[in-house]
Amino acid sequence: MTLDPALLARLGPLQVRARKVMEGVLTGLHQSPSYGQSVEFVEHKEYAPGDEIKHIDWRAYAKLDKYYVKRFEMETNLRALLVVDGSGSMAYGRGAMTKLQYGAVCAGALAFLLARQGDQVALLVAGDPEPGSTERLPPGVRAFLPFGSSNAHVQEVLRRLDGSAGRGPTDLAGALDFAAEKVGRRGLVIVASDLFDATERSVPALKMLRGRRHDVVVLHLLDREELDFPFDDPTRFLSMEDERQIDAQPRQIRQSYLAELQRFLEETRRELTRADVDYVQVATDRAPDRVLLELLSRREGSA
Amino acid sequence: MGRLVFANPAYLWGLAALSVPILVHLFNRRRPKPLPFGAIEFVLRSQRQKSHRLRLRQILLLAMRCLLVAGVALALARPSLEPKGTAAAVSRGPQATALVIDASLSMRYRRGSQTLFARAKSEAANALYRLAPEEPATVGFCAGPGGFPGGSIPPPGFDRAATRRQIESAQPTYLGSDLTSCLAAAARALGESPVAGKRIIAFTDLAAHSIRLDAPPPIVPAPEGSPPNAAPLRPNVVLVDAAQGYELPNTALVATAIQPAASLGARGYEVVATVANNSAQPAVALPVSLRVGNQIVAKGFVDVPARGTAKKTLGAALPAGSVEGRVEIARTEDEGLDEDDVQDFTLQVPRDLKVLVVDGSPSSLRTRDEAFFVETALAPARTGGRIAPTTLDADAAMNAPLEGYDVILLLDVIAPPKAFVERLRQLVTKKGVGVFISLGDHVDPDAYDEAFGDLLPRPLHVLKTAADPAGSDQAAARFGVVEWQSPLFRVFSAADREGLLAARTFKYALLKPDPTGASHTLLSYDDGAPALVESRLGQGRVLLYTSTVSHAWTDWPVRVSFLPVLQQGVSWLGGSLEERTSPPSAVGDERTLMPPSGTRIAVVRAPDGTALPLRREPGSDVVGAPVPAPGLYRVEVQPERGAAREEPALDFVARLDPKESDLRRVSDDELKAQLGGSGSAQVASSALAAEGIHGTPLWSGLLLLGVLAVLGEGALTRK
Known part of the structure; x- marks a missing residue:
């Protein structure tokens, strides 16, 4: 069974969605059991x-x-940090879910999965701090939930994910520095982001994280419209992270847009793959359980 | 620069369609829909790269579309650039219009699939079609030396159908044309129309020879009843160039001369063809051929320099009798004037004659021999071998076979027996043999009358001695009345005639009156007595000379005038008189024809076989025949008795005016100056000129621009 994002979006709160995805993943895993290292x-x-x-x-x-x-x-005392990009561009998505929602579903499902097998899960939402928040967090970190594996902890993770809205510029560097610090010993860092980073510091930060011997998984989230650029009418494109805007004839710039995007995607993939980061490009119209299942299966297979 | 005029200004409203591309452009530039977009970074990058190009493309696209719309709208309005100064002269409003179509030979020039005349006709029909209903029109066909045939054309009227029929049924002529006279006549005709505007549209090849640049410009006479000092009006003249400005190269056969060529045999002739090359390029190895009947008898090539002439001589031995020949030069396939590539000629080639000379008074002393002067005159050295004389004495001749001879001369023969005369009569009447009888001391008039009977043109009466040869020559008879037009004397020019008239005759026979009246006196003495009498008998002729052909009775044989008369007489009797080639007529002239005595002109047939209308001069046999086309004209004569017969001696050829073969154009500027300046005269290449659209048409260029705009627009909108 796969979960169509459109169907998933109608399932209500994130807790339900994430659990559904987790179940889908589990069913998939059951169908193809695999074994790995374990103490x-x-x-x-x-x-x-x-x-x-x-x-x-x-x-x-x-x-x-x-x-x-x-x-x-399988090892049970894995420490996994879920990093979700909460920047403005992650709020894009005119389909079933925004990229942020999609990332939250994936992160939630993973939190369920990890906690279910007793692994420690932490959540870090990257982005500008919540306005009015009194929490003392470093720049680039909007919310951080320390490691835990209890059911209540997972629920808190889901609640935090559900409550975050896309806002501000993308800069994963600060968040990832903080993550590296928090994970401590070698752990698993799963990053869900569109990596649309004007400062271009995110990819070096990911490589740095990997350099500290952490296992880094990047779910590179992209909306179908961002991939295909299907617009026709004259459009004023507004930045979701700052004040930039541009009027354009989409039909006339489509080719060059797609070429630019492809160049960016290729470069990112090459950089991260070369740094041995587990890089997965995810279009948000794909079923999240399939995405996670593929990811886990691949990791099981390569472990 | 000139002034821009439009043939269909209503189409200029089409320019309003320019708003369409402008609206499309503005629509594309309308306020765009805002869209917060995650991947704006890549939009920015591509837009930065393209924004300049895009803006340029938008502007280009707008320009192309505007060009397309404007080009089509303007092209439909058919603009043209009118030369400076024209506008003032071209009066607006209705104009009485005279269409003048050049129908001269040169308009038969072939360019591509049609002749200039056909193009002129279609242009004229178009011009007529485009006239406004209130504009009266007339048409005239310009051909012949005096302008229009008849000198004038009818005043402009409103019967369009009749005018159109006139144009459609018109045929080009073979004549030259005088366009200057035609334009003047057309202007006079326009003067009879009450419509104020006057216009002449002439459709012509603008050949320089048809226009007299020194003539005054055409003037429309002031209307009747106008004040005496009213200025005559100058009509607007539009000359539509049927050749559309192209050069009209042409080679033509302009002259053909024929002369005997002894080197080619007894009937050898040389035909000298003069070929003119009226083009800027030399003609190299142009084939020239000589055709007799249906057979080409000689062929050659000639190089003709540009704008020059060259002669080509073709030699051939021609058959005896009446020869109809033709000289041709090769025609150019794609263009040219075919009619002037051919010239016909006709020639009477004398046949060889066998002549029997019956010497009735032979003598051992040559100069005393009766046949001496005759033999001398007929010697092959003097006749080119055309006459082969055989001389017999009278006794031998009486029993000799007479068949095979064309002419028999009886010189001072004693009255022959009846049997001989009967043989002679049979030959004359049935075989057309000619008989010449001269007298002498052996002649007894009564015996002659009895023996010869009606073979003698007139019976002999008595012998008359006018003077003693040894005595004073005051009393000697001289020739008085000479029928100079007869074939025997035609060879005498006015200066030579004295030699004939100076001959003295001392003794001759007087003749009895002609009982039948069939005889004809060709030569008489000054006392009125006949000297040479001719009569027709059946198919043959008999010629009686009432004196001697020796110097016994006359000194004529020792005079130079005797020899041609005898040669001519013998040839004439034998039906082989060498006629000079009758001079050719020029097409358009009238040919004056004089019938042989005793006949009248029955029919003159044109080269196509039709009988021509003849103009008979009252009280004379002379007729005038019009010569409308080039080629060979045949003449039939009607004798007083019997059926009409062909008279090849009167056949003639008509030739074209060589001037018409030169199609060099008159200079536009000179022409306009002659017609009253560019203010009132235009030279145009099509009937559109008749609508007042003078100058350079621009719409084809605009259409091209429109097409380019379509292509450009397509290239720009291609994704």
């Missing part, structure tokens, strides 16, 4: 070419004179 030993398996040599159980070899590979349950 909890499950069984031995006879070595076959392609298995990691480091997983060979040398003691079993000493006893049985055969190579066996140890298989483990």
Whole structure:
């Protein structure tokens, strides 16, 4: 079963949506069970070419004179930080969901999943601070929820996600610095953002995060209209993050727009992939459970 | 610069359609719909890159569309640039219009699929069609030396259908034209119309030879009843160039001369063709051919320099008798005047004659021999071998076969037996043999009358001795009345005639009256007695000379005038008189024809076989025949008795005026100056000029602009 974003959008509060997505992901995972590293030993398996040599159980070899590979349950004490970009451009989306809503659904579902298997989850919403907020946070961080794995913690995560609105310029650098600091030891950082960063500091910050040995996953969220630029009428394009605006004949600039966008996407993908960041480009008209399932399956497969 | 005029100004309202592209442009520039957009960074980048180009493109697009609309609207309005100074002269309002169509030979010039005349006709029909209903019109066809045939054209009227029919049925002539006279006559005709505006539209090839630049410009006479000092009016003259400004190169055969060429044999002739090249390029290896009947008998090539002439001589041995020939030069396929590439000629080629000379008074002393002077005159050296004389004495001749001879001369023969005379009569009546009888001491008039009977043109009466040859020549008879037009004497020019009239005759026969009246006296003595009498007998002729052909009775044989008369007489009797080629007539002239004695002109047939209307001079046999076209004209004569017969000697050819072959154009400026200046005269290339649209048409250029604008607009809107 996949969850069409349009259908998902009608499901009401984020808690419901995120749970639905999580269930979809779980169903998918059940259909294709995979095993990975775990501190909890499950069984031995006879070595076959392609298995990691480091997983060979040398003691079993000493006893049985055969190579066996140890298989483990998944690690349970993973610390995962969900970073959601709360900038103005993330509020774009004339379809079922804005990019921010889509990112929130994905982040919420992941929070459910992670907490369900006992992993620690934290949430960081990047962006300008909430007006009137008294919380003392570094620049670029709108909200931060420390690690936790309880059900109540997940609910709080979802509540925070639900409450955030897209606003202000994109600058993930400050948020990611803060994230690196908070995650501490090697952890998983999942970033949901459109990376439309005028300062172009976000990608170096992601690379820096990866440089600190964190496992970095980037969900690069893009609206279908941003990808296809399907406008015809003369349009005054307004920036969602600052005062910039421009009048244009979309038909006449479509080609050059698409070329510019493609160049940006290619460059981002190349940079991040080269830095060993797990980069996934996500169009927000895709079913989020499929996106997450693919992501997890891929990660399981490559783990 | 001139003034811009429009043929259909109503179409200028189409310029209002210019608002459409402007509105489209403004619509595209309307206030855009605001849209907060996440990826505005990329919009900004592409817009920065393109904004200049886009703005330029918008402006170009607007310009192209405006150009397209304006170009089409303006083209439909058919603008043209009117030369400076014209406007004042071209009177607006209705104009009485005279259409003058050049119908001269040069208008038969072929350009492409039609002749200049056909184009002139269609232009004239268009001009007539475009006249306003209140404009009267008349049409005239300019051909011939005096302008219009008849000298004038009817005044302008409103019967358009009749005028159109006149134009449609018009045919070009073979004549030259005098456009200057035609324009003057047309202006006079316009004077009879009460309409104030006057206009002449002439459709012509503008050949320089048809226009006299020194003549006064055409003037419309002041209307009747106007004050005496009223200024005559100058009509607007539009000359529509049927050649559309193109050069009209043409090669033409302008003259053909024929002369005997002894080097080519007894009947060898040289035909000298003069070829004119009226073009700026030399004609190289132009084929010239000589055709007799249906056969080409000689062919050659000639190089003719540009704007020059060259002669080509073609030689051929021609058949005896009446020869109809034609000289041709090769025609140019795509253009040219075909009619002047051909010239016909006609020629009487004498046939060879066998002549029997019966010497009735032979002598061992050559100069005393009766046949001496005759033999001398007929010697092959003097006749070019055309006459082969055989001389027999009288006794031998009586029993000799007479068949095979064309002419038999009986010189001072004793009255022959009846059987001989009967043989002779048969030959004359049935075979057309000619008989010449001269007298002498052996002649007894009564015996002659009895023996010859009606073979003698007139019976002999008595011999008369006018004077003693040794004595004073005061009493000797001289020739008095000579029928100079007869074939025997036609060769004498006025200066030569004295030589004939000076001959003295001492003794001759007087003749009895002619019982039948069929004889004809060609030469008489000063006392009125006949010297040479001719009669027709059946198919042949008999010629009686009442004196001797030796110097026994007359001194004529020793005079130079004797030889041509004898040669001519023998040839005439044998039906082989060498006629001079009758001089050609010029097309458009009248040919005066004089019938042979005893006949009258029955019919003159044109080259196409039609009988021409003849003008007979009262009290004379002379007729005048019009010559409307080039080619060979045949003449039939009607004798007093019997059926009409062809008379090849009177056949003639008509030739074209060589001037018409030169189609060099008159200079526009000189022409306008002659017609009263550019204020009242225009030279145009089409009938549109008749509508008052003078000058350079611009609409084709505008249409081209429109097409370019469509292409440009298409290129700019292509995604």
